[in-house]
Structures are given as C-alpha cells and as structure tokens.
Amino acid sequence: MGFWKTWFSTxxxxxxxRTAPLEEMSAEVTGNGxxxxxxxxxxxxxxDLYELEELCDAVGWxxxxxxxxxxxxxxSFLVASMWQxxxxxxxxxxxxxxxxxxxxxxxxxxxxxxxxxxxKGLGKALMKYVLKKLRSEEISNVTLFADPHVVDFYRTMGxxxxxxxxxxxxxxxx
Numbered sequence: 703m704g705f706w707k708t709w710f711s712t713x714x715x716x717x718x719x720r721t722a723p724l725e726e727m728s729a730e731v732t733g734n735g736x737x738x739x740x741x742x743x744x745x746x747x748x749x750d751l752y753e754l755e756e757l758c759d760a761v762g763w764x765x766x767x768x769x770x771x772x773x774x775x776x777x778s779f780l781v782a783s784m785w786q787x788x789x790x791x792x793x794x795x796x797x798x799x800x801x802x803x804x805x806x807x808x809x810x811x812x813x814x815x816x817x818x819x820x821x822k823g824l825g826k827a828l829m830k831y832v833l834k835k836l837r838s839e840e841i842s843n844v845t846l847f848a849d850p851h852v853v854d855f856y857r858t859m860g861x862x863x864x865x866x867x868x869x870x871x872x873x874x875x876x
Contacts, residue, residue, distance in 0.1 A: 779839075
C-alpha cells in the first residue's frame, strides 16, 4: 500500500478547477502548458477517432482498425484524455484507458502523449490523473504493459516489474 499512500494521501500541488466552456467534457484543468495554454483532462468518451489516430501516428504506433478502437473505448472502464486548450480551440495531446473488473483490478492501456508534449511532466500528470480516478472507484490493484523504452518512466511512478514474483502469462492464437 505504500505506493498508493505516496500518491493519494498528500494534497495535490496543482489545484483542480472546473472551466465553464469545457464542463460538457467533464473537464478538470490542471495547469498551464508549455506555451501558457491550458492543459485539460477529461473522462469524456466521445473522442474523435481520427484525432486519436493522428496522436498515435505522431508517436509511431501501428494503426489499428478504427471500429476496434471505438469498441475498445466503449468497453473500457475508464477513458482519460488530455487536451491543449488555446482560446476556443482544443487539441488532443494525450490519451489513456483502463479495463477493470469494477471491484479490485484494473489494467491501463494505450498511454500516449504527443511528442511535442513529452518531457514536460504531462505524461506523469496523465498517469496520476488515471490512477486518481481508479482509486476513487476503490480499485486497489493496477497493472499495465510497457514497451521496454518506457519501463523506467513507469518505475519512477512506483510501478514494479513482477512484484512478489508474480509472472504474467499470455495466450495468442496460432
């Protein structure tokens, strides 16, 4: 439980406020971006799939059929998006989702932050937002799968590989 105490027992360093123009997005403003723009988080599921595809393209992910991406979003326990807001315009700059048994366990999937916004603490902010939302639903066991080049990022956030000697197993069709 030490991991969770470090994240959720201290007060947030950045205040979370509602913004009138984005309330329909279930938005929470967490601060200003690199150019003084607002960075807004949302749990709204109505995401433009083409905009999400552009975000995934920007980081070099393989394309997936949009109908399956839509289905994955619809069946996710939590969908979190991160937006750059400049005036009346918004741009999708981050995304993550989680599946869950709705009681104990959740797995985080598809964490992506646009390259222009990497290295500025926004990926950490997105993950902190996702973890906070999962904890607010009393989810106590959170897992994720990470590509080798981002393992250290997740370690800095308290994730550990194979805690207590647990080994994941996978089944793939032949």
